[in-house]
Amino acid sequence: MVKVLIIDDDESIRIILARLVREACSAADVAVSSEIPECGVDYALLESDNGSDGIRLIEQEHPDVIISDLLMPGIGGLDVLKRAKEIDERVPVIIVTAFDEMSSTIHAIQLGAFDFVSKPIDHEAFKTLVTRALEVKRLNDAGACENSAVGTGAPDGPVLVGNSREIRNIFKQIGMVSGNRVTVLVQGESGTGKEIVSRIIHSIGITKYEPFVPVNCSALTETLLESELFGHVKGAFTGAIRDRKGKFELAAAGTIFLDEISEMSPEMQVKLLRVIQERQLEKVGGEEPIPVNARIIAATNKDLAKFVEQGKFREDLYFRLKVFTIDIPPLRERKGDIPQLVVYFLARINARLHKNVSIVPYEVMDMLQNYDWVGNVRELENVLTQGVLLARGNVLDRGCVVLGQGNIAREGIAVNKDLTLAEVELEYIMKVLRKAHWNKTETARILGISKSTLYSKIQEYGIEKDE
Ligand SMILES: Nc1ncnc2c1ncn2[C@@H]1O[C@H](COP(=O)(O)OP(=O)(O)OP(=O)(O)O)[C@@H](O)[C@H]1O
Ligand SMILES: [Mg+2]
Numbered sequence: 001m002v003k004v005l006i007i008d009d010d011e012s013i014r015i016i017l018a019r020l021v022r023e024a025c026s027a028a029d030v031a032v033s034s035e036i037p038e039c040g041v042d043y044a045l046l047e048s049d050n051g052s053d054g055i056r057l058i059e060q061e062h063p064d065v066i067i068s069d070l071l072m073p074g075i076g077g078l079d080v081l082k083r084a085k086e087i088d089e090r091v092p093v094i095i096v097t098a099f100d101e102m103s104s105t106i107h108a109i110q111l112g113a114f115d116f117v118s119k120p121i122d123h124e125a126f127k128t129l130v131t132r133a134l135e136v137k138r139l140n141d142a143g144a145c146e147n148s149a150v151g152t153g154a155p156d157g158p159v160l161v162g163n164s165r166e167i168r169n170i171f172k173q174i175g176m177v178s179g180n181r182v183t184v185l186v187q188g189e190s191g192t193g194k195e196i197v198s199r200i201i202h203s204i205g206i207t208k209y210e211p212f213v214p215v216n217c218s219a220l221t222e223t224l225l226e227s228e229l230f231g232h233v234k235g236a237f238t239g240a241i242r243d244r245k246g247k248f249e250l251a252a253a254g255t256i257f258l259d260e261i262s263e264m265s266p267e268m269q270v271k272l273l274r275v276i277q278e279r280q281l282e283k284v285g286g287e288e289p290i291p292v293n294a295r296i297i298a299a300t301n302k303d304l305a306k307f308v309e310q311g312k313f314r315e316d317l318y319f320r321l322k323v324f325t326i327d328i329p330p331l332r333e334r335k336g337d338i339p340q341l342v343v344y345f346l347a348r349i350n351a352r353l354h355k356n357v358s359i360v361p362y363e364v365m366d367m368l369q370n371y372d373w374v375g376n377v378r379e380l381e382n383v384l385t386q387g388v389l390l391a392r393g394n395v396l397d398r399g400c401v402v403l404g405q406g407n408i409a410r411e412g413i414a415v416n417k418d419l420t421l422a423e424v425e426l427e428y429i430m431k432v433l434r435k436a437h438w439n440k441t442e443t444a445r446i447l448g449i450s451k452s453t454l455y456s457k458i459q460e461y462g463i464e465k466d467e
Contacts (some may be wrong), residue, residue: 002134005046005063007080008096009072017067017096018045020123024130041134047339051075062088065114065133070097074268078107085112092133096121102160102171106204109175116172118163158199160342162337166329170197173326178205181295183276185321187262187304188328190377194299195259195328202255207295210254213247218263225268227284230275234254236285243309248281251294261321262302262313273317296321307411325374331373331380338369345381349388353464357388359395371403385430389423397464426461429454438465 008014046061048054052075054068066084067330070077070178079260081093085305092114097104105116114133123240160167160174177184178201186194195214202212220228223237231246258264264272275281276296280289298321307313331337342360373379383401390400429447436442444454457463 001044001138002065003044003046003061003063004130004134005048005054005057005061005066005068007048007051007067007072007077008069009049010069011049013069013096014047014049016121017126018047018120020126021045021067021130023431024127025134027127049226051080054080057123058084058087058091063091064137065130066091066093067130068093068095070095078104078111081108081111081113090137092136094129094133098267105168105171106175106178106200109172110179110204118168137169144379154334158203159344160193160194160196160200161340162334163340164334164336166334167337170326170328173324174201174204177201177324177326181206183295183321183323184297185304185323185325186297186299186328187325189374189376190301191376192301192328192330193377194301194328195257196299198255198257198299201297202257202295207254210363211251212255213251213294214257214259215247216259216437217268218260222265222268223380225264226271229268229272230281230283231286231290232284233286236283242283243283246281246283248275248279248292248294249290253293254295254347256294258296258298260300260301261298262304262307266314269314269317273314276317276320331376335369339365340366341377341380342384345384346388348466349381349385351463352462353385353388354462355388355391356394357391357396361395361397364396364398367398367401367403369400385427389427422461425457426463429457429461430463430466433463433465 002025004025006014006017006021008017021043022045025041034297046057046063048057048371051068051072055075057063058066058080066080068077068080070202077095081095084091084093085225089112093112095104095108095113095116096119097116098119108116114136115129117129160170184198184201185196188194195270195322199212202208215229217225227236227240227244229246229247229248231244231249232240234240234242258272275292278289279292281292282289304313304318304322308315310320314376342365345355346360368380368383375382383403384403387400390402391397429443432443432446433440436446440451440454444451447454449457
């Protein structure tokens with residue numbers, strides 16, 4: 001007989017969950033119980049309306065599957081999950097919550113939750129989940145082994161906003177890789193959030209107290225990239241006036257973020273492959289091998305598999321990188337995230353520009369939701385920044401929202417008669433700062449101004465690092 005425990009302070013939810021569990025168990029076939037194949041699974045339902053009684057039942061009854069609400073008065077779902085895992089590491093725990101947000105999802109998955117479902121509950125999906133949980137438990141009891149990503153630490157720092165199925169799936173994947181050092185390949189169109197996902201993997205997981213070192217593989221020439229990545233010794237080439245540490249070395253036991261990996265030259269691809277294989281490198285002009293401990297996260301907005309087919313990217317390197325792949329879908333395929341993103345960005349932009357644009361009329365929100373966002377989240381952010389600058393009161397009215405300019409980041413700032421020169425300058429400086437990962441020397445170089453001019457402009461506009 002299998003025992004299923006339901007913990008929820010809301011009686012009506014317990015009733016629904018109990019019914020779904022009953023349906024799942026009676027529909028479940030031989031897979032779950034070989035003893036009573038024809039009539040589903042023989043099961044017992046246990047219920048509790050609070051976390052501490054729930055834990056007591058776990059201790060006494062050792063249920064096979066636990067379904068727990070996340071937020072309850074007193075002991076919450078994460079505590080239940082922790083205790084359940086201490087008692088029996090292999091028990092599947094399904095966390096149910098109305099509060100669908102990133103940190104709890106990631107944390108629950110890190111703590112080893114079997115899955116995470118949000119209210120309103122999709123009945124069919126939930127039943128399938130219960131059946132799967134029962135099956136996994138049976139396999140476990142039979143001696144098979146399941147992996148669960150275990151890690152610690154609550155997320156802070158960069159945030160990934162959204163609650164679509166797609167983005168929740170990404171939260172889960174982040175939870176799975178943040179507790180280990182596996183190489184990750186993040187793929188997605190430009191502006192979908194590849195860098196932010198990479199930063200979150202770094203900052204919530206075991207690398208969080210170590211450096212995060214971004215390198216844009218397309219921004220530098222071959223020789224410069226090699227010395228940038230691996231460092232050089234004094235005298236290795238003209239201009240190498242002293243020893244210099246490379247980004248791999250600077251990343252230490254943290255993360256090296258190889259952005260736009262598809263743009264790496266064939267020669268550099270060979271060198272990178274060797275570093276990954278041997279977990280050590282040599283500085284340009286150096287002879288001593290240096291161990292490599294950093295976790296690699298690579299990102300690309302190109303279809304890397306196609307690049308491999310076309311002979312533009314080495315297949316062996318591709319396989320080394322795609323140990324774990326995270327595909328971020330374009331924003332137009334998860335339009336449900338748009339309202340949350342709008343609210344989130346408006347708050348940030350208002351704070352940065354000392355504005356208070358907080359009202360978004362329905363028709364404007366509709367317009368934003370119906371647009372195709374070729375430049376994805378970055379384009380949305382840019383359109384909103386421009387909107388806030390153009391708004392004269394606290395309403396983001398239709399006239400402020402200028403759509404149809406594609407990815408402004410790539411195409412430059414839209415000419416708009418209402419923007420003052422200072423506003424355009426501020427926006428452009430922000431774009432370059434972000435592009436250069438807030439490296440002031442690089443930003444000043446791109447802008448063609450001195451570093452001190454850049455600093456005075458940063459002060460003048462009250463620019464603060466926003467990512
Ligand atoms: N889900 C999200 N929640 C909050 N901010 C987001 C989200 N997705 C993207 N952003 C923001 O959108 C901007 C673009 O994201 P990011 O730089 O991570 O994209 P990218 O995929 O690396 O783009 P590119 O390919 O052009 O380098 C950043 O300012 C980032 O903070
Ligand atoms: Mg990027």
